[in-house]
Amino acid sequence: MRFGLGHSLKDSMTSADSTAKTSNEAADTHRLIDASSASRALNLMGDRWTLMISSQAFVGTTRFEDFQSRIGIARSLLTDRLRRLESAGVLVRSRYCERPPRDEYLLTEMGRDLFGPSMMIIRWEKRWYYDPKVRAHNIKHSCGHDFIPECRCNHCRKELIARETKGEPGPGAGKEPAAKARAQRRSIVEGSQGTAAMLERSVEVLGDRWITHVIASAFYGHKRFNDFQQQLGVATNILSERLARLVALGILEQKLYQESPNRYEYRLTPKGLDLFPLVLELVRWGARWMSGPEGPPELIRHLPCGNIVTPLLTCSHCGEELTRESLQGL
Numbered sequence: 001m002r003f004g005l006g007h008s009l010k011d012s013m014t015s016a017d018s019t020a021k022t023s024n025e026a027a028d029t030h031r032l033i034d035a036s037s038a039s040r041a042l043n044l045m046g047d048r049w050t051l052m053i054s055s056q057a058f059v060g061t062t063r064f065e066d067f068q069s070r071i072g073i074a075r076s077l078l079t080d081r082l083r084r085l086e087s088a089g090v091l092v093r094s095r096y097c098e099r100p101p102r103d104e105y106l107l108t109e110m111g112r113d114l115f116g117p118s119m120m121i122i123r124w125e126k127r128w129y130y131d132p133k134v135r136a137h138n139i140k141h142s143c144g145h146d147f148i149p150e151c152r153c154n155h156c157r158k159e160l161i162a163r164e165t166k167g168e169p170g171p172g173a174g175k176e177p178a179a180k181a182r183a184q185r186r187s188i189v190e191g192s193q194g195t196a197a198m199l200e201r202s203v204e205v206l207g208d209r210w211i212t213h214v215i216a217s218a219f220y221g222h223k224r225f226n227d228f229q230q231q232l233g234v235a236t237n238i239l240s241e242r243l244a245r246l247v248a249l250g251i252l253e254q255k256l257y258q259e260s261p262n263r264y265e266y267r268l269t270p271k272g273l274d275l276f277p278l279v280l281e282l283v284r285w286g287a288r289w290m291s292g293p294e295g296p297p298e299l300i301r302h303l304p305c306g307n308i309v310t311p312l313l314t315c316s317h318c319g320e321e322l323t324r325e326s327l328q329g330l
């Protein structure tokens, strides 16, 4: 695997359960991490509630009470996540009633640009967990057909796969302070009716920042327990638990690489490698909206054509570009 993502060490340390608080954590408090568009995007969006709120916003939910009843989220959590999305610039508050004062939450241009990552989530889900009852799996393209969103190189139009790309430093490459800590507990209403119609598998995978950082590490080429542990600075029990979940989800597989004592390494399965287009879209989104004036911290080169990758999302049926306006049933 040649694709490299930055690693958000401190973020990984602090985003998880309280059990993650090891003696390493104190040492990492002032740690600088490699700047990475994907890490920046994941630091904001890699949270199950944030994902659920955004996908609701995409299907037209705007009001607090509607978010609450459709997601089944505690009011305090919803308030917190809406505030965070607002301050990040993904949602904007707009008053729809003066007396009593009532606001609704609308997607900004930055929020609407999450269309690409959303399409790639749908792509992965449809390919691995197709369920006709899930509304997002039934979206049709303006060509009138069912389709699977595809991610192609804007230059040569070839579908983008991990082993044909290479990460390289961009104009904004460097170190930056890790994201601030925030509590992220396992779901309080796991399996509630609110999530039934949603992209549950993706939320399970992307809604846990430990998991997303392990996946990112795997795309970076790390395979062994010690490599992950060093890269992420993670307590071994937490790492074991997340690796076991990724194996159970079929995203990583264990391979014996040494006998007596037996040692295993973890490799991305085809299902894991298939998350690559989503990672690319997160890199694109993070680069567009979270880079400073100096530009993105990393660039991704498409080896077959030699150009810097700009993903182009297309319809698997007619090959035309996907836009929000060209979809039916969103």
Ligand SMILES: [Zn+2]
Pocket (backbone or CB within 6 Å): 153, 154, 155, 156, 157, 158, 302, 304, 305, 306, 307
């Ligand atoms: Zn290309």
Ligand SMILES: [Zn+2]
Pocket (backbone or CB within 6 Å): 141, 142, 143, 144, 145, 147, 315, 316, 317, 318, 319, 320
């Ligand atoms: Zn089409």
